[in-house]
Amino acid sequence: MSTTPALRGLAQVNIPADDVAAARDWYAQATGVQPYFQQPDAETPAYVEFRLGDHQNELGIIDRRYLPSPEAREGGGVIVRWHVDDLDATLNHLTGIGATEYEPVTPRGEGFVTASVLDPFGNILGLIHSPHYLEHL
Template identity: 55%
Template sequence: MARVLALSSTTSRGASVLRGLTTVSFWAADLDAAKAWYTELLGTGPYFERPGYAEFRLGDYQHELGLIDRRYAPAGAPAEPGGAVVYWHVDDVDVTLEKLLSMGAKQYEPPTERGPGFVTASVVDPFGNVLGFMYNAHYLDVLGERP
């Protein structure tokens, strides 16, 4: 617990050590197919590309979603879905799940209410990555958009 608290504490300049989410990275054995799939899902193409890598900006804070050629995965990186799940806010979990399934994703976690104003779900994309999404009342509070 002390280690987590240290990461959320402030530096000598007053800034938090963990200042914000910058990039979520997914591995893909077929980078071109992954770019095409995520371009269709997001309705926009990558804003930055280089050999073996493509990056999208999305959402209210222009967070980055990076796709990396699986050849560059570190030794021992798991090949199966699992581990930590990052959840992206969506306005409708059921509609998002329906769209993702229609695009070839497989359900990983069904829509699950976590309390009033919080519903999570996740899928495994066609490239083996867990893509989490949720309706999150706190996210809307930060934006000042909560109904």
Template identity: 50%
Template sequence: MSTVTYYADDVAEARAWYAEFLGVDAYFSRNAPDGTLGYAEFRIGDYQAELGLVQRQFEVTPSEGPGGSILFWAVDDLEATLDRLFSLGAKVHDEPRVRGEGFVTASVVDPFGNILGVMTNTHYLAVAQQNRDKRLG
């Protein structure tokens, strides 16, 4: 995964919400033709993947509600992450589900109507550790 894009009617509000959740501010932004914030981008995770927030008016395939593919973010503590998301106004999309040993997924709908997946996954952690070891050694 290189970039995931989420849409919001108010990108400035979404940028503030994600900055609060992630604990970092967006590193890049661009205004829309009307002068409002049209795009904001964060770098997140072990591989500094991009999370882009785009004004909903630019969405190519708009939908009436949450839907589509779900991108899962690997987190260290699923329960704590869900608690934090709920405290920031996210709503349950799918309760935590054990998918196999060391592999649990859940998803929420952010205040802007996007599905945000979170997971603990020992397989992902092993690959991330191998890549860290390669960089160090």
């Protein structure tokens, strides 16, 4: 039996959008990072991908029409949380550029604080300030 864990690490997060170019532009403004990959091209992308954060995790935005099932087109219950150093400042920045609060700032104990917003495309963007993340670095 292998001692390697089945889930080795976060490799990619994909979120859907009806207007991929608009979502690309919003996430570029939200993160301060430009996408490194756009398919088929930058003018009419059906898929774009960013590399974000300390581990260069991939955030992909896919045209909702290419999702694998009708259920996936409606959204799901998964919330991916991205570590941020200053939760309040990040929340203010995101709501200032068009996101709406989904989950208010919520202390979770021992230095853990979470919040989340809905991006302008209906996706939940989870945020966390996590002492464990900082220790891992």
